[in-house]
Amino acid sequence: MFIETCIAPVNIALIKYWGKRDEELILPINDSLSVTLSTDEMCAKTTIAASASFKCHIMWLNGEEVPFEENPRTMRCLKEIQRLAIAKGQLKFPIDWKLHIASHNNFPTAAGLASSAAGYACLVKTLAFLYGVDGEELTAIARQGSGSACRSLYGGFVRWHMGNRSDGSDCLALPVAPAEHWPELHIFILVVNDARKKTSSTKGMQFAVETSDLIAHRAKHCVPERIAALIQAIANRDFQKLAEITMRDSNQFHAIALDTYPPCVYMNDVSHAIVEFVHSYNEAAGEIKLAYTFDAGPNACLYVLERDVCAALVAIKSSFPNDEEHSVEYVKGIPVGCEQKESNGFNGNASLHINNKNLLKYIIHTRI
Helix, strand or coil: CEEEEEEEECEEEEECCCCEEECCCCEECCCEEEEECCCCCCEEEEEEEEECCCCCCEEEECCEEECCCCCHHHHHHHHHHHHHHHHHCCCCCCCCCEEEEEEEECCCCCCCCCHHHHHHHHHHHHHHHHHCCCCCHHHHHHHCCCHHHHHHHCCCEEEECCCCCCCCCCCCEEEEECHHHCCCEEEEEEECCCCCCCCCHHHHHHHHHHHCCCHHHHHHHHHHHHHHHHHHHHHHCCHHHHHHHHHHHHHHHHHHHHHCCCCCCCCCHHHHHHHHHHHHHHHHHCCCCCEEEECCCCCEEEEEEHHHHHHHHHHHHHHCCCCCCCCCCCEEECCCCCCCCCCCCCCCCCCCCCCCCCCCCEEEEEEC
């Protein structure tokens, strides 16, 4: 028996991937750019065993058996890794040995928190170790499992190049800057709802390409300009510019989801309350100190610099009160050593709207 285990990170897009020009190969209609989150707080973990005694491929996700051989995406990833291994000619075991795969996410699955990205990146990387292959081509293989999985094979900031070739050979993810370039960047994930979303990203993209009038304009005109500006902002560690581009692109992505017919609604009332909170917070601060982005789900990802982490968390707790706020299970991840202030507001200079209690399930504090 041969066994390998890997962990892989979540990535959250600053410039969103939404829409494919090829459904089978998962070739996007636009570039995207993401931040990889620390595996200390959120990750997928996959163990794969190969044995002559296994009768068939079996896969478990979070303890439950799920289809593997019937899933064209997982089988495509396996076949592509096996193809590379055969070409390399250094197989450790016969190619027809069956696999048992156990994968686990330590965060909600299919809730708009990039679980498929981490999961398929982890699957591909573990298969790569098992079969003894490596290289840039792994991002192209991970992409065929779940598009944004290609970005989870790198840390820091990652750009997924849409490419132009019909076979997808130039559709790869490549690093823009390592995490060490901007270690002061922190992230709060506000979990609003960790239930499985009604419309999957795959279906939502397909419907958008077919019916939205806005999506082609975004891909052709908006994304290229934003990618260039964002890369410059990252190079300069310009949080103000990064924050504005990120929020604008998130808003436009959800506008396209609503422009889809019938509309795909991923954000809910609490999501919109978070957007209002962030803009009010920044206005009170006199500059942009918080930035939001929402993937295909209601949960918010907020970016903040390390020096503002404490003040931001106090404001979040003030505006979104919760009966569990003093529980160790409410704010997970990196500890934040600050106390809740008595007054509601930003440094006592402005008042923030107080929402109803218990709108947030919990908060994850992590970093790039």
